Amino acid sequence: MSDALALHGIDKSFDGFRALDGAHFAARWGEVHALLGENGAGKSSLMNIAAGLYAPEAGTLLVDDNPVRLAGPRDAARHRIGMVHQHFKLVAPFTVAENILLGLPPPGEFDAAQGYGARLAAVRAAVAAQAQALGFAIDPGQRIERLSVAEQQRVEILKVLLAGARILILDEPTAVLTDAEAARLLHTVRALARQGAAVVLVTHKMADVQAFADRVTVMRAGRTVATLEPRAASEAELVRLTVGDTAQAEAPRAATPAGAAASAAASAAASAASAAASAASAAVCPVRLAVRGLRSAGAGQPALDGATLEVRAGEIYGLAGVGGNGQGELAQAIMGLLPLAEGALELEGFGDLRAASPEQRRALGIAAIPADRYGLALAGDLSVAENFGIGQVHDSRYGSAAWLDRRRMEAAAQEAVKAFDVLGVRSIRQKAALLSGGNAQKLVIAREFSRLGGQPRLVLAHSPSRGLDVRASAQVHARLRAARAAGAAVLLISEDLDEVLALADRVGVIVRGRIVAEFAAPARRQDVGQAMVATH
Template structure:
């Protein structure tokens, strides 16, 4: 008889009266990769957070190695060799890579000097990072790493803590094709060595290639568990969203674009002890999506922050419709969708209505800041929540932090597209989103382009860039090293991403 490494049966969980999980089931066996699919807000993360000891179920049973267990917290889960890599990172930003990993590592309780323990840990980090194909400096501070690099640290932290039941929540969302394939190959190899892997993902190709089984959730319930290799992608999509969803396709005729709306010349930025931007030249045209591809950590995040007016010490020239624009402060008629939606786009401790309304406060739509028309703000928010299908909003005064990742992204889109933008910056806009939510984001970007906006799409998902962009650029070592007209050759773009001076 096959032994289940991890089994959750009949799980119920509510938050503030909202039923997030209703009779949910999931089981992962030793020696397998078991994928978990579902729309944003379907309950996947809630279910896995119960397995990781972060939440306690109201009903149901949790078994590890076929033995019933009760988890009092993440430490109990870690003692049972359960480790979870969260989609939204659980890292201490002012700490170094090694200091973060030490927090959950056995060396934290070992005897000997702190310096000696850190030296041992740094050696382990370098060795495991090399095995995974990650370029990680153990002494680098977390707040000086890109989103992609922080994701790699989370993966290293769990593996080095000794986890044999691995829960990975969107682990490849910020990795390039090559990095994702290498990571999943490593995860697959770990499963074949006896580990159990629960893989939460929205990438059907990952499920088809790497998963042994897949469980689908919808509306807090388990819908089905099937063999992904024997199940067509169309059927997996139908199970996930309850209906067919057209995949995002590249435009048959790329938009030529109109007049230049934003021109950047010689943009330079020295940050975190390195030359983050090294002479970026970029032109965005009205009515065109410019897709910027590249391996994470090559200046994409700094470029996005520079265009959002958040970079100090920025040098270079920025022209807006042919006239000089300030390199500090936010550009006018500018919609920004940053990669770190909770850190840069939303204030999790504020309400849904406050997060939405702030986008129009400066414009004066709700009157002076000291006497806001909160009735009008609430009406606008309610209308936007409905128009953008933001799920999980039980009342407008609930904290934005209670929204799932995909619905938080929809709230950002509702706010940023509440006005008609002339310029749009979208950095990894569909990261961690399900098929339907990702398609909706892509439709919004195309609609903005068709309305005449200039759109800059920055993404480490090459499929997303090639599907949306009218023109493709590649960023490496802080500058744009290659540009391609559509239809671009995928192999040529990939080579430009990894082969550069």
Template sequence: MSAALDLVGIHKSFDGFIALNDAQFDVNWGEVHALLGENGAGKSTLMNVAVGLYAPEAGTISIDGHPVRLSGPRDAARSGIGMVHQHFKLVSRFTVAENILLGMPMNGARLAYRKRLAKVREAVRSQCAALGFEIDPDRRVSQLSVAEQQRVEILKVLLAGARILVLDEPTAVLTDQEAARLLETMRLLASKGSAVVLVTHKMADVRRYADRVTVMRAGRTVDTFKPSDMSEAEMVRLAVGETVAAEKPSNTAVMGDRAAPRLRLRGVRSAASQSGTRQGLPALDGVDLTVHAGEIYGLAGVGGNGQSELMQAIMGLLPLDDGSMLIEGAGDLRRASAVDRREMGIACIPADRQTFALAPLLSVVENFAIGQVHAGRYGNPLWLDYRRMEEDAAEAVKHFDVLGVRSLRQRVSLLSGGNAQKLVIAREFARRPGVVLAHSPSRGLDARASAQVHARLRAARDEGAAVLVISEDLDEVLALADRAGVMVRGRIVGNFSAPVDRQAIGQAMVAHS
């Protein structure tokens, strides 16, 4: 019997970075097949190839034994493939039925809109009854919980005709009860003949619900097996690789133990998510964290477990419901504004530099100088000393090796990702910060730029700063951290001292999921 979906020898690269290298994967009808691996292993990229979002540079895609060429998601949908993405693709102001109608084939386009919508409402009720869902087709998406929104995404692909379902980290933002209910639904669909791909990192979900498991690492397929044939420890080792000691400059690994605490969080809680809603699980659920002067603390974990919210909370951009945040010599941060916190010596390097760290339409010099406008270094916002701004920016560009700057007045959007990141670091380090927050500092950078960014973070540590590095890239945490922790469901669930054991971190990431 032919596989429902079969991907063979898939290659895919982005600007010279090889994301998939001879990757293999298949799923059978009536099967739940888990795709396991750490962040950056290529799982989502491979599935984006399967649903037509990315075109492979080499390899073949077969559906039910027949090779196909997918020119886009509509081709995949016509072939019966649907994907529920980790970040939902719903229009919050629309109702459930309206969102589902957007994803429906245009077969009934000649029908009046109201008649088509009425048919969708009836189809939603019928499908909900079959799956045990409780969804009102006339409710607006903005009124739904996270779990309900996920059910809408599933209904959307099923009602569009999908028999091959791909779910990308489907339980990352669900409670245990919601996750169990969802995965039982996936088993039900498989028992009725569908093929289900479960992209995940959670060992418990894999062992309980998957018929087979494929492990990916660094863009390659490592192995495929039945969950019962391998222990959890062996699966962790396959997913994250052998334990390796991260490279560290000598005599720095114990510096944090000797130095005074610089940043301390105790019992920090917040129900607010990044989007500002208050539904589902709390974003931060009793975070306890201490980072010492002269130390890099690396925080590992799968995205969506509160890491971004933790950084926002420290910077004063997320309201807290409980807990304390202290900086040595400055006291409790809870009443301090974001501007005040910068004045207290906190530097911030966010994960999305183009959205949160840089203004793409402003110049290199303006993006650099804006970090000290509030401090009055360049006059006041109504009259800025451009000569001094350019002098400081020119020195920073040279000192931090920011390449591609033909003119300080060119738009910052013309810089490459690595040089844009170096400009952000130059600005944030211009005032010798006492606390550095860096989220995914080498995301999207090549090896050379990554090494330069890491060197700057180590230099800040060696000059006495307390450095908190948050990253979904386990290799980055291992390369930088003097101590490391793991964040799961809004909590820090483990602390590890250098040399950090890769397998121990991997185990903590899955054991508390």
């Protein structure tokens, strides 16, 4: 079986830091080849070279056993290489069809000689057909800015497939999908490979690797560690290869897995104990945040349609749901970024938050970890220190907006980087965009948790471990648990059901903008999953 894509002896440096050091990788036609490694291990850098985004400083790139030099992504597309990035490359004001049309090569099925309207209509039809084949519910005429993160991920996958890629590089493609959606997508990926495509699956989900990959390559510190058949290695061995001989991530709290044969008596006893514990907690801990009948403004079906829930001090409330059911809008409403038509947001000791500005909400002790860390939490062109300090400009800790005490800000940023284990920071004056996804997330958490003496009253965490490796995820989860232990109320919004079940004291399910079910921990996976897909 010939190699569809091969990279040998690849070196690449950024700002004096060697991201890739003699790295090598090869994917064959007709296989799904997984690429594992910690955040910052060099996986994305290596695949960005394969996709024509970066030029290697040394080494060779072969496509179908032929050496090539890629002048850019369009050149890669001519070699039928397509990459779905973890951080999306979509134009927010454009529709789904318009974004996909932008990514299509000039010749081919959608001939440039056609009028724009005809080409756009053809794209809409192709999007609808491909989405149906993948099991995606996507409206080709919907604007990207109105889609959830999960829906935008699906658009990126459709864009690559419709551009005719036969070498597909998927960077964390299931990170924001439900179990059922992820399984359907990965079965589709395997079907594409069986039809002759080469698929590179960059992922941190060991179960996906063992279930769907034909081979796996592990990277660490910019070097290739091993290539092996995943079913020949245990999950523990894959984790060891990925992170080295370090402490393993904290095991998730026991939650009944789908299909597990738990006795009815044991299940009833666990439910009773959980209910008793929840009742005892409710009797002691006050309601920190009360969401009452939220309904978002705007024409048509509102994204929030009567959402009601309570989050108590000293608990993690996990909100589960299929992407696009109002999770993002709820997070925006809590932070004051979404106009509301009805309802109330009551913060203990303050009252209704609707009249409070985002700055006032932050001053009240609300820490926010948004789903889109680069779009909403960080300014990539600003330095690490500036991204850390910008959240405290309004409280004059570092002077004023007109005159910043940069020395003091940089010293505080240096301390936080060390305390929160933000790796890859060679200088706190380097651009935040140079950080890997996991370390960028830790910088956001360092900023949010360093305010107000490190004791936030309410933590809003939306998909906090999306796209992170085992160790980075464990560190993020440890911070959320520590916030709970310190008395904070934590609202965890995540489309990763494993994350919700592992962390939450109570689990709510959101469907079409309202909370349709609640469960005390340990929640049964199948019960939560059934509520997520139920029609109400």
